[in-house]
Amino acid sequence: MSFQIKSSGDTYDVIIVGSGAGGGMASKILSEAGLSVAVIEAGGDFDPAKEEDRTQLRPPWESPRRGAGTQIRPFGDFDAAIGGWEIDGEPYTRKGDSEFDWFRSRMVGGRTNHWGRISLRFGPNDFKRASIDGLGDDWPIGYDDVKPYYDKVDKLIGVYGTKEGIYNEPDGFFLPPPKPRLHEIYLKKGTTAASIPMIPSRLSILTRPINKERGACFFCRQCNRACQVYADFSAGTCLVHPAMKQGKVDLYTHSMVRKVTSDDSGKATGVSFVNVKDMKEYKLKSNVVVLGASACETSRIMLNSKSKMHPNGIGNSSGVLGHYLHDSTGASRSGIIPDMMGRERYNEDGTGGMHVYTPWWLDNKKLDFARGYHIEYGGGMGQPSYGAGGNMDSMRKYITDEFGQPSPNGGYGVGLKKDIRQIYGSTVGMSGRGESVPRFDNYCEIDPTVVDKFGIPVLRFNYKWTDQEINQAKHMQDTFEEILTGAGAQLLGTKPGADTMYGLLAPGRIIHEVGTARMGNDPKTSVLNSNSQAHDCKNLFVVDAGSFVSQADKNPTWTILALSWRTSDFIVSELKKKNI
Amino acid sequence: MNRRENLKLLFTGTVGTGLFLTGCSPEEKALPENALLSGGTIGGRTEEEKQRDQALLSNTFFTDEERKKLSTLVDIIMPKDDDSPAATEIGVVDFIEFMMKDQPENQTRMRGGLMWLDFEADEKFGKTFNDLSQSEVIQIVDEVAWPDTAKPEYEGGVRWFNALRNLTCSGYFSTEAGWKYMGYVGNKPNAWDGVPQEVMDKHGLQLEEKYLQHYLKMEDRGRIAEWDTDGNLT
Numbered sequence: 001m002s003f004q005i006k007s008s009g010d011t012y013d014v015i016i017v018g019s020g021a022g023g024g025m026a027s028k029i030l031s032e033a034g035l036s037v038a039v040i041e042a043g044g045d046f047d048p049a050k051e052e053d054r055t056q057l058r059p060p061w062e063s064p065r066r067g068a069g070t071q072i073r074p075f076g077d078f079d080a081a082i083g084g085w086e087i088d089g090e091p092y093t094r095k096g097d098s099e100f101d102w103f104r105s106r107m108v109g110g111r112t113n114h115w116g117r118i119s120l121r122f123g124p125n126d127f128k129r130a131s132i133d134g135l136g137d138d139w140p141i142g143y144d145d146v147k148p149y150y151d152k153v154d155k156l157i158g159v160y161g162t163k164e165g166i167y168n169e170p171d172g173f174f175l176p177p178p179k180p181r182l183h184e185i186y187l188k189k190g191t192t193a194a195s196i197p198m199i200p201s202r203l204s205i206l207t208r209p210i211n212k213e214r215g216a217c218f219f220c221r222q223c224n225r226a227c228q229v230y231a232d233f234s235a236g237t238c239l240v241h242p243a244m245k246q247g248k249v250d251l252y253t254h255s256m257v258r259k260v261t262s263d264d265s266g267k268a269t270g271v272s273f274v275n276v277k278d279m280k281e282y283k284l285k286s287n288v289v290v291l292g293a294s295a296c297e298t299s300r301i302m303l304n305s306k307s308k309m310h311p312n313g314i315g316n317s318s319g320v321l322g323h324y325l326h327d328s329t330g331a332s333r334s335g336i337i338p339d340m341m342g343r344e345r346y347n348e349d350g351t352g353g354m355h356v357y358t359p360w361w362l363d364n365k366k367l368d369f370a371r372g373y374h375i376e377y378g379g380g381m382g383q384p385s386y387g388a389g390g391n392m393d394s395m396r397k398y399i400t401d402e403f404g405q406p407s408p409n410g411g412y413g414v415g416l417k418k419d420i421r422q423i424y425g426s427t428v429g430m431s432g433r434g435e436s437v438p439r440f441d442n443y444c445e446i447d448p449t450v451v452d453k454f455g456i457p458v459l460r461f462n463y464k465w466t467d468q469e470i471n472q473a474k475h476m477q478d479t480f481e482e483i484l485t486g487a488g489a490q491l492l493g494t495k496p497g498a499d500t501m502y503g504l505l506a507p508g509r510i511i512h513e514v515g516t517a518r519m520g521n522d523p524k525t526s527v528l529n530s531n532s533q534a535h536d537c538k539n540l541f542v543v544d545a546g547s548f549v550s551q552a553d554k555n556p557t558w559t560i561l562a563l564s565w566r567t568s569d570f571i572v573s574e575l576k577k578k579n580i
Numbered sequence: 581m582n583r584r585e586n587l588k589l590l591f592t593g594t595v596g597t598g599l600f601l602t603g604c605s606p607e608e609k610a611l612p613e614n615a616l617l618s619g620g621t622i623g624g625r626t627e628e629e630k631q632r633d634q635a636l637l638s639n640t641f642f643t644d645e646e647r648k649k650l651s652t653l654v655d656i657i658m659p660k661d662d663d664s665p666a667a668t669e670i671g672v673v674d675f676i677e678f679m680m681k682d683q684p685e686n687q688t689r690m691r692g693g694l695m696w697l698d699f700e701a702d703e704k705f706g707k708t709f710n711d712l713s714q715s716e717v718i719q720i721v722d723e724v725a726w727p728d729t730a731k732p733e734y735e736g737g738v739r740w741f742n743a744l745r746n747l748t749c750s751g752y753f754s755t756e757a758g759w760k761y762m763g764y765v766g767n768k769p770n771a772w773d774g775v776p777q778e779v780m781d782k783h784g785l786q787l788e789e790k791y792l793q794h795y796l797k798m799e800d801r802g803r804i805a806e807w808d809t810d811g812n813l814t
Contacts, residue, residue: 042788044626055623057767059756063621064633072629077621162794163811173811176796179774183787200791207796208805216801219772344779345763347771355659384762392725393742410727410742412657416666417761420749424762504617535639 004296010532012038013199014571015286015459017257017301018111021557022543022564023292024235024243029568030290031247036577038284039240042256043106045083046113048226048234055080055225060385068386074103076386080226080234081105081114089453093460097552100325100444101154101463101508102296108234108253110294111511113226116353117203118376119159121150121562123168126552127488129435133370135468138437139549140521140530143170143180149562157233157561158210161202167360175207178219180355181348182381183428190359192485195481196343196365196375198572201357204233204558213242225350232352254280257315257455259305260289260540266309268540269375274454288539288571288580292564296325296444296548299516300459302527314518315534321527323443325463326436326519326551328510330374330471331503332494333480334429335489336398341426348381348425356504360553369471372553373434375479398490399423399505428489432476435553437468442507463507473502513554532567539580543567553567636681646694647673648710656721657748665762667752675751676744686743693740771799 013035018021021395031037047053055078060066062075073079080336083105092102123141128137147170154173161174177200180188191198191510205223209216214237215229223232233580243249254276256494259270261269261283270285305314315323360372392410399407399419407419427564447460477495496503520526532547534540536542543564545556552559574580620633642650654676667673680687683748697709698716700720705712709720724730724737725745753757766772776794787795806814 035778046624048624053624057761057769058623060754061756062623064619064637064675065621065682066675066750068679068682068750070629070682070695072626078623080624082626150615151811154811158805160796163790171811174813175805175806176794176800176813177791179787179795182775182779182783182785185775185787186783187782188788200794206799208803208806212804218769222767327611339783344776344782345765346776346779347766347768348775349766349772362775372675381672381764381766384753384758384810386750386754388747388753388758390746392745394739397728408726408728410725410738410745412721412745413659414661416745417661420753421762433743443699 010285011270012036012284012286013575014038014288014290015040015284016290016292016543017271018110018292018294018544019108019240020105020235020292020294020544021560023290024109024112024239025306025564026290026292026328026543026568027245027249027559028239029242029565030571031249033568033571034247037243037250038252039286039288040252040255040257040271041108041506042276043108043253044079045110045251045253046082046107046226047241047498048080048237049228049230049252053226054228055345056222056228057220058238060242066386069153075224076113078222078225079114080224081111082107090458091450091452092458093447095462098464099506100463101506102341102459102461102513103508103511104297105238105295108240108251108292109234112234112557113236115555115564116226116559117205117223117439118353118357119157119202119204119233119487119558120374120554121170121558122146122231122552122554123170125168126550126554129550131373133364135370136466136550137520137525139416140519145530146245146559146562146566149565150558152565153558153561154387155210157204157238158206158214159202159204159206160200160218161262162200164199168481174202175210177201178207178350178355181350181380182343183337183340183425184377185427186340186355186489187355187377187430187487188449190483190485190489193486194479194482196358196483197361198356198358201354203351205351205352206231207351213364218353219347219349219351221349221352230250249307252284253303255457256295256454257301258454260291260301260311260318262305262307262314262537264308264309266537268314268537274456276454279454288575290541290543290567290571293515293548293550294544295516296459298445298542298544299547300446300447302517304457310536310579315527315540316534317536318524318527320440320518320525322445322516323440324438324515324549325442325444325461325513326438326515327507328512328524328551328553329436329465329469329472329556330431330510331476331504332429332431333477333495333503334427334492335487336395336423336427336492337483337487337489338400338426339488341399342422345381347408354378354482369468369473371435371436371468371472373432374553375483376431376433378430379425379430380430382422392416392420395423395435397491427575428484428487430480430483432473432511432553433510433553434469434472434476435551436468438518438550439466444516454522461508465478465501465504465507470501470504473504477502499572512545512551514548514556515552517542518549519547532563532569532571541567541571594647595685619813636678639681641680641687642677646691648675649697650676650695652710652717653721653744654748656717657745658752659800665757667748669756670752670757672751674750676747679747689740693737694742696740698736
């Protein structure tokens with residue numbers, strides 16, 4: 001790989017830790033400004049255009065497990081993201097009966113190799129939630145501060161969608177959206193019956209090209225495998241590698257950062273990291289350190305960066321570092337649409353995600369929970385691979401013969417085979433992804449008793465959902481049933497009740513963890529200022545979702561990209577002014 | 581569809597833009613289906629993954645007797661018919677063998693279920709399972725194959741058979757023959773263009789009028805997008 005040892009005498013202008021959305025964007029903007037940049041990545045390099053890295057367009061029989069998930073690829077054997085919920089030799093712990101599952105990707109591009117490409121702007125309300133409902137805190141910045149950067153991100157990265165004029169779902173510079181699929185049109189009947197909006201989704205997939213470097217989507221529906229023509233966004237293909245091609249960017253792969261080093265004045269001087277391959281420690285120096293390792297990994301590095309000037313970890317004089325950790329809420333439900341059984345066969349792929357979605361549509365003042373959620377939809381004639389034809393022990397009864405007689409559950413033989421063919425492509429599902437209320441009491445900290453295989457102290461999670469999130473999940477379940485019923489679907493399974501917190505998934509499961517190094521105007525209650533610069537260390541910046549004050553009912557990536565660009569501009573300007 | 585056809589489609593699709601594939605070998609051939617288990621997963625593997633796949637493939641989980649029982653069962657679950665082969669013809673037993681090693685937490689249940697077949701065969705017929713006639717086999721299978729009507733004492737057997745049914749279907753439909761039977765025609769570059777009109781008509785559905793002008797037009801896929809200052813595509 002591209003690991004190279006730098007002589008310790010060299011000093012970079014900037015060291016960036018992490019090559020995902022935040023680190024990737026920073027590497028592009030800072031190198032374009034002429035700065036020398038080192039990008040430090042814990043995993044290996046990855047380029048889906050290289051044949052040896054390609055999993056796209058591979059049939060399941062090129063996997064002995066037919067595409068089933070594994071520990072390091074829990075979302076399937078062909079999923080691009082390498083890492084998973086549990087990584088050998090890199091543990092994390094939970095305190096008491098806390099729940100938190102932490103998904104990590106160890107590779108160039110990080111978790112942008114996995115995500116659903118849902119690219120939603122935060123709206124004006126999303127930056128000022130405390131002013132609206134009195135819970136949590138407002139961001140020190142507002143939509144108008146970020147809008148110019150959202151605009152630039154739209155044009156640089158590309159996102160399809162439609163201008164809708166919804167106040168808190170700001171429009172952008174959209175590529176044309178793909179037409180909805182059959183099940184999505186059926187589901188639209190359900191949302192219309194329930195008076196719930198459903199609009200074309202906003203995904204960072206190029207339905208038309210935006211430059212000569214990236215191809216347009218050719219509709220294989222496999223964005224999660226990473227695209228060999230770079231038609232979808234991932235930080236490696238769209239930011240880090242282009243930055244390396246054009247600017248002074250050195251990529252250090254297989255390099256696990258241990259701490260940010262600092263001098264006697266408390267100023268950051270670089271990073272110390274362990275080379276995963278030779279298990280030796282290395283140090284690099286820089287004038288500026290930018291952390292984009294993911295909200296939790298970044299706070300781990302900062303907490304572990306103790307020094308005389310930073311006894312609680314660098315940037316942590318407030319004691320807030322690691323706190324206000326929050327993830328999106330998630331719950332789901334599925335159904336089966338009898339009118340779609342035994343339907344005509346045709347290529348139903350489209351892009352690698354949903355073509356329609358439901359933005360939050362209600363006023364929380366009239367509800368028993370404070371924050372909203374959006375709804376994502378699934379279904380269609382997906383590629384039969386591991387799991388195909390499954391669950392006939394409970395689902396076969398939904399198939400009726402020409403006399404309206406239901407098939408018996410389970411069974412075997414030619415009849416079972418025919419029923420599986422009949423039911424294929426008729427199931428639909430939906431998931432709510434909601435905003436949780438950030439709490440000081442939900443946090444990650446250093447576990448004083450556990451280190452990883454590199455000898456670096458690990459994170460311990462403390463996290464509990466409250467009635468806010470539980471009531472929201474209950475509302476989701478009621479809504480899902482209403483939509484499914486309105487779409488003519490039969491509900492599958494039983495409705496999750498209070499005993500399961502209405503199907504609310506464990507914190508961390510939605511992989512939107514944010515807030516651990518939040519920004520604010522008061523150094524006593526926040527880690528970063530409004531430019532994502534550490535209050536306590538002027539040449540230390542955070543460009544991942546650690547800076548988020550609140551997470552909105554949106555996916556965080558587009559905001560990470562916009563804020564990273566904004567912070568990078570600030571770094572360039574401060575360097576020019578010799579303020580750092 | 582093999583790799584070569586994939587690439588051909590990619591290059592000859594209607595999009596004449598920015599498509600580039602560095603480092604691809606158009607001469608690479610798709611693996612024949614029966615060669616599946618000679619190697620691990622193809623594409624983007626880490627060293628750890630390669631080693632793990634090789635280790636799993638070099639171990640054997642099922643005994644010959646167990647394989648024989650499984651072969652009988654998977655062909656009962658997915659038999660040959662006019663349109664499609666039997667499960668054993670397309671490597672379903674090999675697939676299950678691999679999955680036992682890949683997901684070892686399922687080993688005990690599977691082994692226990694296969695053992696139970698002999699207990700049941702002995703009690704009912706005084707023979708081992710592998711010595712039963714087809715009709716005797718079916719009598720045992722029927723005890724556990726119908727979850728809603730099975731006797732309570734067979735609950736454990738029902739769960740085991742549910743898992744076996746799921747595995748068999750996974751191994752069956754994730755093959756070229758399985759795709760053909762299912763009628764799956766996706767994952768072809770540049771082939772998708774929304775729901776065919778005749779399908780829309782048959783289901784009595786229409787696209788929303790207000791979005792018609794906004795949806796992607798296939799002929800635009802070669803043109804680099806540009807916007808006016810209000811975000812309208814020009």
